[in-house]
Every structure is written in C-alpha cells, then in structure tokens.
Amino acid sequence: MLAEKYTTEIQTILAKYPPEERRAAVMPLLYLVQRDQLYVDRHSMSEIAEILGISTTEVASVVGFYSLYYDQPGGKYRIQVCTDLPCALRGAEQFMEQLCQRLGIKPGETTSDGLFTVEPVMCLASCDKAPMFQVQSGGGLAYYEDQTVENALALIEQLRTEAASKGSAKRKDEYE
C-alpha cells in the first residue's frame, strides 16, 4: 500500500500545498509511484484518489493528459530523442533513425530484452546541443547532449551491463 510504504514522502508532498487544496498533490504523488514501478497502475491511481479525496477517474485523466506519465509498462529505460525543429536542423532525425536501426527496432518500440524503448519526443530545451536525448528510468531522468550514434550505443551497453549486475544481485538476495 502506497500510504504505508511512503508515509513520510506523502506527508512532505502534502505539506507543500494548502490543506484544503490537497488535490494539487496529484502530480507529485504520481511521480512517487512511477519512480518505483516505472508506470502507474490502476490500483495506485485509486490509492492516490483516496489520499486526495478525488475520484480515480480524475487521477486517470491526469495520467492520460500528461506525456511523462505512463499507464503501461515500457522498457526499463526510455530513451527519448528530441526531433523537434531546432534539433532536426542539427540532424536529430537521422540520429534517431540510425540508433533504432542499430538496435534492431523501430521508433517507439522496445528492444527484445525489454530494457530500452527509443521514441521521439517534443522539445527538451536543449536546442543548441542536438542531437540529444533524455533517459527516463526508475532513477529519474537524465539529459545526454551533443550525442553521436556511437556515444549513445556505448551508453546503452553500459546501462545494459548495470541492469544485468543489478538483476543478478537481486536474485542472489532472494535466494539468501
């Protein structure tokens, strides 16, 4: 249960807003869930609704409206390449195409190991440092600027190795 697992975090979030306006906490609470499980499931939406005294539908509509919330699981890492006009003028479209090609996927798809989803996104306010992308994962969100396809593939390999070592460590813990 969200309320038990994150008692302190939830209190800290709610304290930012006037008590009679607790609905304002819906976005930070959604981030809290998503940080944990990389997407927001229906059950968590109900729990958030209960904490805030609004309906589950209202929470779900917020999830649906904003592009950084996900109601379906994707790759463990979402590699989001800005292909908007200023980045496109610096070769971002070709960059994404080649990156996807090398990974054997199409834009929007996830690699067969379930780790990486590569997708185009709208402007990320880094127009002078294209090609660039952000990586969204449970650890948060990080920018990678002035990229080449080789740089990006090296990063992907590094993340893949990290994921593998974390995965095996977890399994080990489970056995012990």
Place this chain on the structure above:
Amino acid sequence: MSKYPAGENNSYILLRQRAIPDLDNLDVYRQHGGFTVLEKAITSMKPDEVIEVVKGSGLRGRGGAGFPTGLKWSFIDKDNWPHYVVANADESEPGTFKDREIMEGNPYQFLEGIAICAYAIQSSAAYIYLRGEFWQISANLDRHIEALGVAGLLGDNLFGSDYSLHIYTHLGAGAYICGEETALLESMEGKLGQPRLRPPFPPSFGLFGKPTVVNNVETLTNVPPIVERGAEWYRTMGTEKSSGPKIFSLSGRVSRPGNYELPLGTTFRELIYEHGGGIPNGRSIKAIMAAGASSALIVANDEALDTPMDYESVPALGAQLGSASVIVIDDSISIPWLINKTTHFFKHESCGKCTPCREGTYWMMHLTDHIANANATQEDVALLHDVASQIRGKCLCALGEFSIEPVLSGIERFKADFDTAVSETNNN
C-alpha cells in the same frame, strides 16, 4: 561596489555564472552581494515602493508576451487574500533554452527575484512550476531552497520583520500548454493543463482562485539588479520601450548556437554573425524564426538582419520577438518541411479544449504531411492557407494562434518552395 556591472556589452547581469565560478553555491552568491537586495527591500522599502521601482524600470515579461512586469504586480487584488507568486519554469518553446541555464548556473539570483516579488505583493508562499523534464534542476532548487532556510534567508520573520516566505517547487509532466499561465495554474491545482477563459486574469483570480503573479524565470532574475541599482540604471540598457538585457537563445543552422545575453535592440545581424559565427557549410541564410516554433517566418534580407530585436521593431517585420528564441534557417531547408515540423508539434501539444485549435492543428498537420511529401496540389496549399486563416482569432489561448504563424507566413513569403513541392507531386 554594486554586484551588477554597469551594463555595457559583454558584462553579465543575468548569466553572471559565466563570469563568477560556483555562483550556484550560496556562500559564493552571498560573497558577491547575494540577498542584500532582498534585505534592503524588506527592511527599508514598502511593498508598493518595490513595485514602483520595477514599474519605472520598464521591465517587460521575458516569457514571450512582453507585458510590463511592474504593472502586472500592481494589478494584484488587495481585498482578496492570500496572494501567490508562481514562477513559470515550464520552458517548452522549441528553440528556447535560457531559463534552464539561469536555474542551473545562477539559481540564487532567480530565487532572490522570486522573494522580492513575493514581498512586493505580500505573498508568503511562492511556487516554481518546472517542466517535468527539469527533474534534476528541480531537485537542485530544492537543495538551494533548503540552504536558504538554514541561512535564515527564507522562512518566518525574515530579517527581523514580520514578513515570512516559503518557496516550493512543483514538477509538470510534459505538456507545452502549461507554459500558458492559466493552463499552468490549472495544472498546479492538480487538473488537466487547459487554459481558462479570461478575464478574470491571475492577479485577481489565480492559483487556488487567489490573486497571483505568474512571471517567467528570466523576468524574475532581472528583479534583484533593478531593485539594487534602480529603474534609471536599468533603462540605460536596451531601447526606450524595450529596456534591459535579454537572453537570446540561438539555434538552428548557425556556427555557434547557444545563449547570448545582450541588450534588447541588438540586431539580428550582430547576434547571428558576430556572436553566432554565421552560417556553416558555405550556406547562406534564408529565414529567421525569432520566437521559436511560434514564429512567423522572417525573410532574412538585409532589412531584416539590420532590425533591432525588441518588442516594437520585430512586429514591424510581421513577426514577434516572443521569448527571443532565434532559429536560423539556411537555404538548404524547404519551408514545407519546416511547417510540417511545427504543425506536428502544435497538433501534439494542443490541449483539446477549444475546437479551432484541436481540429485546426489536426487538419494542418495532414495537409502539411501531403505537401512536404510531394503528394499535394496547389488546391491543397490553398486549403491549408484557408484552414490556418480560419483558426486566427478564434482560439482560447495563444497556442492555437501561434500554430498558424509559420504556416501562413511560410505560404505567403516562400511561395516558390510550395510551387516546387507541388511540381514534384506532378512529376511523381
């Protein structure tokens, strides 16, 4: 000695981290006079006096609209309490990346600006609404806010007065529309980010229905130097009606893209050629977008290049200065391709609340898909012009209105590109 330089070219008033290393460290910021202006305001000025100084400076909103900042503050309804300050850090216009650099490099000047604004309108709670992608910047700001609390520069009874202030960050989640101030307020309240019908405007009905000042990050960062050195000093920079320094975000087909802090009224030519190093790869300049994706396309002839970038001169070219995100287009770029990019953006970002924008951006996107892919006729180009014209003046907010700017100006000012696209269709 003032902490802010006299204001000639190449001296930083906003991007001071470029001259002072580690300015994002509170001790360093204080060594350079940080928070003495807030102290001066709270201990020796009445709130209305602060508003008068900002009014007198001629500072205009740096988020795009260029509305006089002091005037906005003076509209706050004094019969309805509490008051709020909301800093708009939703920076999402394609081509704009200035607020990010301020918040990363000179965060305390921004926070001091929020605090002075809050004192001026007697608000004891301020929020910073950041786009969700600025997750790391938000976490850093939380750290800076905490440091200010520990130093006694934020919190209760500041500088021994009865004035108290708390600042909070709030992350958006990927919606361009939330840069529009009333959509931002809706979003902060935990609802869909959709614009409100105005009036009433935020100074009378804002966050949680209370009087609210919503100001852009760069606007607020201008406030400490203004209150320290006075309105007259500030007016020595820029032009008569567009005073002060401005951060120009330069991107696109230019040798040295980046942020440039220059006085308002600097010419396009100086920015693009002197600072930006001109057009690479032996190409020549074709068009300029001065306000990011929301721009009318400016034909880059000598007259345009010699135009001062300020809130009066750019409109004379049939365009807007907006947030001064200057995208440079060279002669290898096809305008049908370009407006296809911008219409895809606006279609994606339309909030869906009003019909002209929701349906209009959808149809413009499809028509530009056909034109850009050489699968269209002159009738399609005429239809696109017609659809765009029909959107004009009918939208609830500026997003819909801006979506047509590149389309109409592109068709009207770069007709040859569309003729080429259509003739390629005929050859298919």
